[in-house]
Amino acid sequence: MEQDFNAAYWQERYTQNNTGWDTGSITPPLKNYFDQLQNKAIRILIPGCGNAYEAEYLFRNGFENVYLVDVAPAPLRNFAQRVPEFPEEQLLHQDFFELEGKYDLIVEQTFFCALDPALRAAYTEKMASLLAPGGKLVGLLFDTTFQKPGPPFGGNREEYRTYFELYFNFILFETAYNSIPPRQGNELFIILELKN
Structure with missing residues (x-):
């Protein structure tokens, strides 16, 4: 039977x-x-936010309009305990694909690779729909294949390009020079701007 990477699956991973x-x-x-x-x-939106260290950093540096979304409640609870002054209404416990609203910046950090690869086209379409005019999708994608079955699911820049080029202009789409050591040489840093 094929694994369903649903809320229960991710909740259990965190638990x-x-x-x-x-x-x-x-x-x-x-x-x-x-x-x-x-x-x-x-x-700013951080989908599939997990423990959201990025949001904590942004918030503590004066960015107040940061929104976190995760399908599992555990990471949102973890974040709320770690950053109790963060506005509760900006912690969104829901499915990314059902999200509404417009954002100037969406941060990608291990969300794309956590999704079933069959959802990649839907992911890019949804990202485009959530960005305000001139908005950017920024973050990291794994530029490697993994030996174990996913998640994480790997891929390569050529494949990713086919999804993103429909909706985005490529400002940066290069191997990250400053990845953490275990990911060195295996991550793309992306800055993609929504097409007009």
Whole structure:
């Protein structure tokens, strides 16, 4: 039987602390990108947020319009305990594909690779629908294949390009130079801008 990567599946992964993707802090590529953002009023979405170290970093650095979405309640609870002053109404316990609203920046950090690859076309279409005009999708994608069955599910830049080019202009789509050591050489850093 094929595994259903639903809310119960992810909730159990967090409950069992089976979260090998969790780095325990913000990773250098995203930290460096956030550090050069000037406008702290932008609306930022982090889908499949997990423990959301990126959101904690942004929030503590004055970005107040950060929204987290996860299908599992456990990581949202973990985040709320870690950052109790974060606005509760910006913690969205729901399916990303049912999300509404417009955001200026969407952050990709191990969400794309957690989804069944059959959902990749739907993912890019949904990302485009959630971005405001001129909005950007920024983050990291695994540029490698994994020996074990996923998640995480790997892939390569040529495959990813076919999904993203329908909706986005490619500002940056390169191997990350500052990945954490275990991911060195196996991550793409992407800055994609919504087409007009």
